[in-house]
Amino acid sequence: MSSKIKEILARSNPVMPVLAVENVEDAVPLAEALKRGGLTVLEVTLRTKAAFEVIKAMKQVEGVTVGAGTLTNVGQLRDLEALGTDFAVSPGSTPQLLEVGRLSSVPYLPAVSTASEILKGMEVGYDCFKFFPAAVSGGVSALKAFYGPLPNLQFCPTGGISASNFREYLALPNVACVGGSWIVPGEALKKRDWGQIEALARQAKASANAG
């Protein structure tokens, strides 16, 4: 399981837009804009009523890997399995999610913010985690500190990451990719400004590759 998620969150996909999409009609144009900008691994949070329909619609866009975020219980994971979602991400982790996620057909990324949570995940076999909420949990300094005793892990930090600081995270040896909502500002989505979203994606991709 961890290896499948690591393939998805590889350094070739350094920035993962975290999306909250209210209108299913926006799903395809949004995924296409992000793809034109060079970002093809997308996390659709389950924060909106339309989220499952949005995932289904985005999966029609060729070359885009569509995961679900905000996974908080096993029931949702079962629904995502039925939908054929490409991966699933939680904002935290529970013993039940870790256990069920390990065996799921949907590659699963649990989140941690402390060393003890990391150890609990490792006990079940995980070596790849979301680090959430990254900025308020110590940011780059915390990830550097985890690297000392636990160098064989990979993280996807998310939460409080922006255009101005994401490269500091990507420079760390234990960061596979970063996630964030800054690529798709709420206003741009509301205005259906696909050009701006494409430009923000392109900028992030270029800047990540330059690092």
Ligand SMILES: O=C(O)C(=O)C[C@H](O)[C@H](O)COP(=O)(O)O
């Ligand atoms: O909804 C979820 O599944 C989450 O876990 C939280 C999101 O990943 C972060 O809220 C994104 O953080 P920002 O980039 O600071 O907006």
